Amino acid sequence: MGKYHPGFADSQPNGESFAVSEWDTVNAVADRICFGVADVCISRHKSSSDHAGWFDAHADEFTRSNPKSAQETETVNLIIRDAAEVDLPAIIQIYNSTVPTRMVTAELEPTTVEARLQWFREHSPEQYPFWVAESDGRVIGWLDFKRFLPRCAYRGTAEISVYVDENFRGRSVGQRLLQHAITRAPSLGITALVGLIFGQNQPSLKLFERLGFERWAFLPGVAQLDGVQRDLVMLGQHCPPRCSAGPVSGPVSVETTSNVNTPQARGYKESLSLMHTLMQYRHEPIHSELLKIRDKYSMLHLDVLILIYHFAKICSGNILEIGAFLGGATIAAAFGVRDSGDNKKLLAIEPGGSVKHKRLGTRNILRDLERNLARQRVSKIVNLIKGRSFDAATIRAVHGTLGRDKIGLLILDADAAKRRDIECYRNRFADDCWMVIDDYYGADSNEKITPSRADVDALVEAGLLKPLGFYGWSTWVGRWRGGAGYR
Ligand SMILES: C[S@@+](CC[C@H](N)C(=O)[O-])C[C@H]1O[C@@H](n2cnc3c(N)ncnc32)[C@H](O)[C@@H]1O
Numbered sequence: 001m002g003k004y005h006p007g008f009a010d011s012q013p014n015g016e017s018f019a020v021s022e023w024d025t026v027n028a029v030a031d032r033i034c035f036g037v038a039d040v041c042i043s044r045h046k047s048s049s050d051h052a053g054w055f056d057a058h059a060d061e062f063t064r065s066n067p068k069s070a071q072e073t074e075t076v077n078l079i080i081r082d083a084a085e086v087d088l089p090a091i092i093q094i095y096n097s098t099v100p101t102r103m104v105t106a107e108l109e110p111t112t113v114e115a116r117l118q119w120f121r122e123h124s125p126e127q128y129p130f131w132v133a134e135s136d137g138r139v140i141g142w143l144d145f146k147r148f149l150p151r152c153a154y155r156g157t158a159e160i161s162v163y164v165d166e167n168f169r170g171r172s173v174g175q176r177l178l179q180h181a182i183t184r185a186p187s188l189g190i191t192a193l194v195g196l197i198f199g200q201n202q203p204s205l206k207l208f209e210r211l212g213f214e215r216w217a218f219l220p221g222v223a224q225l226d227g228v229q230r231d232l233v234m235l236g237q238h239c240p241p242r243c244s245a246g247p248v249s250g251p252v253s254v255e256t257t258s259n260v261n262t263p264q265a266r267g268y269k270e271s272l273s274l275m276h277t278l279m280q281y282r283h284e285p286i287h288s289e290l291l292k293i294r295d296k297y298s299m300l301h302l303d304v305l306i307l308i309y310h311f312a313k314i315c316s317g318n319i320l321e322i323g324a325f326l327g328g329a330t331i332a333a334a335f336g337v338r339d340s341g342d343n344k345k346l347l348a349i350e351p352g353g354s355v356k357h358k359r360l361g362t363r364n365i366l367r368d369l370e371r372n373l374a375r376q377r378v379s380k381i382v383n384l385i386k387g388r389s390f391d392a393a394t395i396r397a398v399h400g401t402l403g404r405d406k407i408g409l410l411i412l413d414a415d416a417a418k419r420r421d422i423e424c425y426r427n428r429f430a431d432d433c434w435m436v437i438d439d440y441y442g443a444d445s446n447e448k449i450t451p452s453r454a455d456v457d458a459l460v461e462a463g464l465l466k467p468l469g470f471y472g473w474s475t476w477v478g479r480w481r482g483g484a485g486y487r
Helices: 006-010 057-064 085-096 113-121 173-188 202-210 263-281 285-297 302-314 328-340 365-375 392-402 418-428 449-461
Strands: 018-021 032-036 041-043 079-082 130-135 138-147 157-164 192-198 214-225 228-238 318-322 346-350 382-386 407-412 429-437 465-471 475-480
Touching: 079 173, 079 328, 085 113, 085 130, 085 138, 085 157, 130 173, 138 173, 157 173, 173 192, 173 202, 173 263, 192 202, 202 214, 202 228, 263 302, 263 465, 285 302, 285 328, 302 328, 302 407, 302 429, 302 465, 302 475, 318 328, 318 418, 328 346, 328 365, 328 407, 346 365, 346 392, 365 382, 382 392, 392 418, 407 418, 418 429, 418 449, 449 465
Parallel strands: 018 157, 157 192, 318 346, 318 407, 346 382, 407 429
Antiparallel strands: 018 032, 032 041, 079 130, 130 138, 138 157, 192 228, 214 228, 429 475, 465 475
């Protein structure tokens, strides 16, 4: 993990990567763009004043051989998930489709799945992920991270490459992959992203710049392709962005505080990143999917369901929910597991009973919960444990189901005894386990909120919980800090 990709680096001395992206259709500028290190390809069907004159003969040829269809103007519905080996043929096909153009890669022959297997296996979801963009079950693009330079001090900097299926360029696929990388970088321990792009590939440079990248280095004529010297531009972005770094507008910088490496400064960055993530999800199809789930089955705010979905999708480890009720949060988490492509276990504890409620009243919680999970086709993802969180039988069942695995996300929305439930399962929390704890806030103190909030505040005070924000009506969001590394 973390080495240069041997296969692609073969044709790229010093391990430079290739990338392919597409220009945003909103700007109606470029319809096809490929960017890379030693190779470049720009293709488009119509010119615009701000890009006129950048396209060489190759680009024109490429454009003519790839006429734009009406479909290409639409934004595509997609999910971004970790790639699996089964995706490799599609990944390689997308890569290979750029080879004959001679505009993207110096590779002269198509590569093979076998040749790239080792390279693919050097990625990992937690450190240097490899993501695919999937639409209607089809892989239509991919993005990978790799170590920028091998020395330890560069650990926080990753180089990214993006490729998009030629049939889906111009539909914001590359942009969304890139945006996802920027958002996810802090939770991957990445503090800076770089992309290497040929100097003449203006649309790709502009795409990166539009997403907050700045030109950090210019290497004139360092690449020779078919006898033509190519310049190389290194674009970079701190994650989250620094205000002081240039013209990029971003959230207020923690660099204005005296020490950027204090826990507070890191927490502040992470909080901003989380808010940004939530904002992005509002433009994804999952937003409307979860809106329906909320209306039918949940007492939680939609933003909280979205965060639960997000954490379930990105967390390392399994998921424990205490207080499933009719399954609103359970289903959001199950969708996250589904879209992660991993076999994470989702355990939901619920004792059952009846509830009088205008919208969500039920005479039999467990019966309705099981029905709702089945309707949403997530029964197989959810391990339902019937009982109260603190009963010995429930604790045994949780331990038995988890096996040796840790919990990477806790959803706590049962009664007021937050500390009790955390104590029951704290020995199974992964370091940095995501925590979603409801009933933290209410305009009038009530029986549930006052003790819940006191418990959470005490755990924060003790350094066991790290707050990252307050969402929806009453939900506290943060991370577990009680692991060995923090004691
Ligand atoms: C507010 S509801 C949960 C709402 C749910 N998160 C949603 O998305 O709508 C609280 C649930 O916790 C359950 N509960 C109460 N005490 C519990 C305990 N000790 N262990 C597990 N669940 C409990 C209740 O039966 C109830 O269904």
